Amino acid sequence: MRHISSFDFGLTDFAGRFHQDWGYEGSAEELVGRLLGPETDPSVVEELRSDASLMRSRLTTEEIETLWAAGTGGNFRFGPDGAWPSGSAWLDRISEACDWWLNTYGAPDPQPELAPDLTDAVDAEITAMTASLPEPMDPGRAVAEALHRCVRACSPDLALRWSLRIAGQRRWPLERGQYERLIALGELLEYGEFIVSDVEFLVVGRESEESVWPSATTGSSICT
Structure with a gap:
């Protein structure tokens, strides 16, 4: 929806x-x-x-x-x-x-649930987020286990939103490819614009990525 x-x-x-x-x-x-x-x-x-x-x-x-x-x-x-x-x-x-x-x-009008079953896809991203975390970032793997339970017992949507919020709170690093997969899952769930993009700051190496723009006068590249 x-x-x-x-x-x-x-x-x-x-x-x-x-x-x-x-x-x-x-x-x-x-x-x-x-x-x-x-x-x-x-x-x-x-x-x-x-x-x-x-x-x-x-x-x-x-x-x-x-x-x-x-x-x-x-x-x-x-x-x-x-x-x-x-x-x-x-x-x-x-x-x-x-x-x-x-x-x-008064309650809102019922909304159709149109999203496909994303249980396995979200579960895989939770694994990718948490499997290599050092102990201080998830002591006893308690959060990872709770997220895996949430995706299976509750819903992929709810588990993904908890994953995104907790990753932002605890500064869990993300690889660029994983972030792009999270964006794709958000689109399938019809999320608003900023639900996933709010964690882009966690992408490893983002600060050192260079944006190259062509110079309007010389045609050379300008790195920002």
């Missing part, structure tokens, strides 16, 4: 709101309420609800917490001293808030 935003959406987009200074904006509960205002597009609410309910029903609490913690850059912790008691309880709260909003303001 085509998404209304050029940027991320659903639960992975919401995770992006929990940056280093999110506590100054209010509690976790208040950020949920702020996202789900009366003027919010129904599609935004439905995408958030769909992601939350899918993860809640098909992943373990540990897997949920692993992906959420990695996707928020470690800025949102669970437990007695954290922002919420557990990952499962957090997704329950998000789903409840979305259900209330949709019942109050």
Whole structure:
């Protein structure tokens, strides 16, 4: 299905709101309420609800917490001293808030799911992203294993968006060919313009790549 935003959406987009200074904006509960205002597009609410309910029903609490913690850059912790008691309880709260909003303001029209089955393709890219990571970039391979579970148990779309967000947070390096494959997957999933391109900065050697432009006066090459 085509998404209304050029940027991320659903639960992975919401995770992006929990940056280093999110506590100054209010509690976790208040950020949920702020996202789900009366003027919010129904599609935004439905995408958030769909992601939350899918993860809640098909992943373990540990897997949920692993992906959420990695996707928020470690800025949102669970437990007695954290922002919420557990990952499962957090997704329950998000789903409840979305259900209330949709019942109050109305659900969007159903959208056809036109994307082909990309499970194997996304799973292969998760392997390519994570297989050679040094231990400090994914201790115990917990994130890699949670992503593989997500792609098989939830959906290729959700797993790919988590992969992109976490790669950006943890600065996982990408090869140019892999980045181009991710772009192709994003096109098949009808992603907005910037969902995949936001991680282009991770491409190895990008800073040293030279762009060569012909000189308008001499015809010689100018390297920038």
